[in-house]
Amino acid sequence: MSVNINPTTVTAGRETAAPATMRMNVNKVNFFYGPKQTLFDITMGIGANKVTALIGPSGCGKSTLLRTFNRMHETVRGARLEGEILLDGKNILSQDVTQLRRRVGMVFQRPNPFPKSIFDNVAYGLRINGSKLPIADAVEKSLRHAALWDEVKDHLHKSAYELSGGQQQRLCIARALAVEPELLLLDEPCSALDPISTAKIEELLVQLKDLCTIAIVTHNMQQAARVSDYTAFLLMGQLVEFSPTPHMFTTPSDPRTEAYITGRFG
Amino acid sequence: MLSVTGACAAVAVSVLFFILGYLVYHGGSSVNWAFFTKLPTPVGESGGGMANAIVGTAKLLSLAVLVGVPIGFFGAIYLAEFSGNGIIAFVVRYAADLLNGVPSIVIGIFAYTMLVLPFKHFSAIAGGFALGLMMVPITLRSAEDFLRAVPRALREGAMALGASKTRTIATVIVPAAYRGIMTAILLALARVAGETAPLLFTAFSNRFWSHGWNEPIASLPVMIFTYAIAPYDDWHRQAWAAGLVLLGLILIVNIFARAILSRGGTILR
Numbered sequence: 001m002s003v004n005i006n007p008t009t010v011t012a013g014r015e016t017a018a019p020a021t022m023r024m025n026v027n028k029v030n031f032f033y034g035p036k037q038t039l040f041d042i043t044m045g046i047g048a049n050k051v052t053a054l055i056g057p058s059g060c061g062k063s064t065l066l067r068t069f070n071r072m073h074e075t076v077r078g079a080r081l082e083g084e085i086l087l088d089g090k091n092i093l094s095q096d097v098t099q100l101r102r103r104v105g106m107v108f109q110r111p112n113p114f115p116k117s118i119f120d121n122v123a124y125g126l127r128i129n130g131s132k133l134p135i136a137d138a139v140e141k142s143l144r145h146a147a148l149w150d151e152v153k154d155h156l157h158k159s160a161y162e163l164s165g166g167q168q169q170r171l172c173i174a175r176a177l178a179v180e181p182e183l184l185l186l187d188e189p190c191s192a193l194d195p196i197s198t199a200k201i202e203e204l205l206v207q208l209k210d211l212c213t214i215a216i217v218t219h220n221m222q223q224a225a226r227v228s229d230y231t232a233f234l235l236m237g238q239l240v241e242f243s244p245t246p247h248m249f250t251t252p253s254d255p256r257t258e259a260y261i262t263g264r265f266g
Numbered sequence: 267m268l269s270v271t272g273a274c275a276a277v278a279v280s281v282l283f284f285i286l287g288y289l290v291y292h293g294g295s296s297v298n299w300a301f302f303t304k305l306p307t308p309v310g311e312s313g314g315g316m317a318n319a320i321v322g323t324a325k326l327l328s329l330a331v332l333v334g335v336p337i338g339f340f341g342a343i344y345l346a347e348f349s350g351n352g353i354i355a356f357v358v359r360y361a362a363d364l365l366n367g368v369p370s371i372v373i374g375i376f377a378y379t380m381l382v383l384p385f386k387h388f389s390a391i392a393g394g395f396a397l398g399l400m401m402v403p404i405t406l407r408s409a410e411d412f413l414r415a416v417p418r419a420l421r422e423g424a425m426a427l428g429a430s431k432t433r434t435i436a437t438v439i440v441p442a443a444y445r446g447i448m449t450a451i452l453l454a455l456a457r458v459a460g461e462t463a464p465l466l467f468t469a470f471s472n473r474f475w476s477h478g479w480n481e482p483i484a485s486l487p488v489m490i491f492t493y494a495i496a497p498y499d500d501w502h503r504q505a506w507a508a509g510l511v512l513l514g515l516i517l518i519v520n521i522f523a524r525a526i527l528s529r530g531g532t533i534l535r
Binding site: 070072075077098099100101102105106108110112113114115116124125128129172175176179 | 424
């Protein structure tokens, strides 16, 4: 059965989930790189203290959408956002961007620790915010939350580059958690890692829900099924379906969703 | 083909060793304690040394660093971080490359006009200024390359934590490029350490100790120039010794600079 994935046949058959409270609301977001539009009328919410996954084939706009949540798109010339993104009811586009990024943290696809010691990496966010807390305690707390403390507690002053890939990514998670963000964004955090590290991080994400809200982009559908509470399926810049994960993966409402998750394309 | 190219490579390498060997042969015996500690003796008398020229070269290079490094470093930050690829960046880079090609004696004339004529005397400041200007293009272009080589991922990581652009530059990018920038500065220093022409009419020279920064000051290259063309054998020997010491200094700085760079390794795993 061939599936029509032409964007002009967008149906209104999206089921908007209704998590109890929304940490972030995205209203009619359209995104442009110069003249080219890459996101069309996205409206969805990120539920508080839940894990929301963004899935879809390569190039569908899921990373682009994630990066608007902490305004990282502004580092690219020619990027333009229309629409509204609200964090706890306030529009993020009218807030100070450095304040916003302290409340909304991000972990990238490839681990990117700074060329500093493990301690200084985690302490970086705290130091630039002029945190009044004792830094060593805060660093230990973050490393424990990231399930890395036991592995590095005797080596805090070693360079971060001496860690393995999976450890570096957990270090980046600890670094992001150190400033106690309300929302943590993860852009395909495991795609550069081996299966064991991936499993460790997935376990971590489920535990981190209690601390903060999580939004994760993943091209790995099984991962989305394992870790997330809600899933949004994007296709060619459009939000095709957004529903609770069990529903999405067992009885998807849209035929395109079904085609994607059964592997007929993507 | 191999023998021709191999022979050319051998010639290139051997020229350095030939020069070094020549200097050691002619000047080696004159590099003694007196050379490093004594002042030049009156014309015609033998003995004496170049203590004031060695200290003078050190003072001039310190001034050069104070002039050239800030301009080169902050200019590099501007080019790497703030300017992108527009017309201003193009003009700045092109101007720096052209400045690199300006003959050193012309730089000397410029410093002479700016800092000697108005004050009516030669000075270490004028000499240091001229050398500093010569350091700018090398420092600027090399530092810019090293700053640009810092991966974008590191900048994004810092910005995602709420660091402003300035803070990202100061706390992440410059520390990451630190070794490369130090190397750029040292290589620029090695380049200007041996420059003679710009010093001829800015720092001029001095048979005695130079006090402060406003007096004419002796330097190794100018002493070599003065002694080599004089009619005294003793002076010729001292000129060889000075050449050996100067070349030794430059080689050490070069080797040290490259050692710093190679010890740093790469940023990415």
